[in-house]
Amino acid sequence: xxxxxxxVLSASxxxxxxxxxxxxxxxxxxxxxxxxxxxxxxxxxxAKVLKMKLWDDDAGGRWRRSVMDIGVSQFTLLASTKKGNxxxxxxxxxxxxxxxxxxxxxxxxxxxxxxxxxxxxxFQAMMEVALINDGPVTLELSAGQKATPAPTPTSxxxxxx
Numbered sequence: 770x771x772x773x774x775x776x777v778l779s780a781s782x783x784x785x786x787x788x789x790x791x792x793x794x795x796x797x798x799x800x801x802x803x804x805x806x807x808x809x810x811x812x813x814x815x816a817k818v819l820k821m822k823l824w825d826d827d828a829g830g831r832w833r834r835s836v837m838d839i840g841v842s843q844f845t846l847l848a849s850t851k852k853g854n855x856x857x858x859x860x861x862x863x864x865x866x867x868x869x870x871x872x873x874x875x876x877x878x879x880x881x882x883x884x885x886x887x888x889x890x891x892f893q894a895m896m897e898v899a900l901i902n903d904g905p906v907t908l909e910l911s912a913g914q915k916a917t918p919a920p921t922p923t924s925x926x927x928x929x930x
Contacts, residue, residue, distance in 0.1 A: 770806050770913055771912075775797045780795070790889055813913070823908075
């Protein structure tokens with residue numbers, strides 16, 4: 770699973786010219802489900818989202834407070850653009866299983882915060898997402914994807930003089 774978090778002053782989601790969700794100051798989360806993702810990845814990503822420290826505290830301490838407010842399903846986060854100019858969406862889980870896992874993730878976030886403050890978009894709908902960034906602060910979070918190992922530095926023998 771992958772999520773993009775954007776700290777916002779406000780955000781809204783409109784479907785068919787009707788506002789279905791809106792928030793004031795908070796976090797807009799775009800979330801995507803990949804093939805092979807399970808509840809384990811959804812639990813991990815929900816915990817990361819809820820614990821991510823994006824605001825200063827009242828004493829001026831930097832990056833000390835966390836909050837969660839709105840979620841939008843967005844399979845396009847998993848697009849591959851390695852070949853040609855057309856995005857390839859095979860990296861995104863499709864259909865009912867993706868919807869089930871997204872809703873599981875969304876419910877986990879609701880349970881971990883304040884249920885009536887966590888808003889949602891409409892799964893698989895064409896959504897208009899409006900937002901006013903705060904900062905801007907934008908972060909990418911992942912759960913369940915295998916990390917690419919860092920290249921091993923090669924050492925060259927020191928010349929003896």
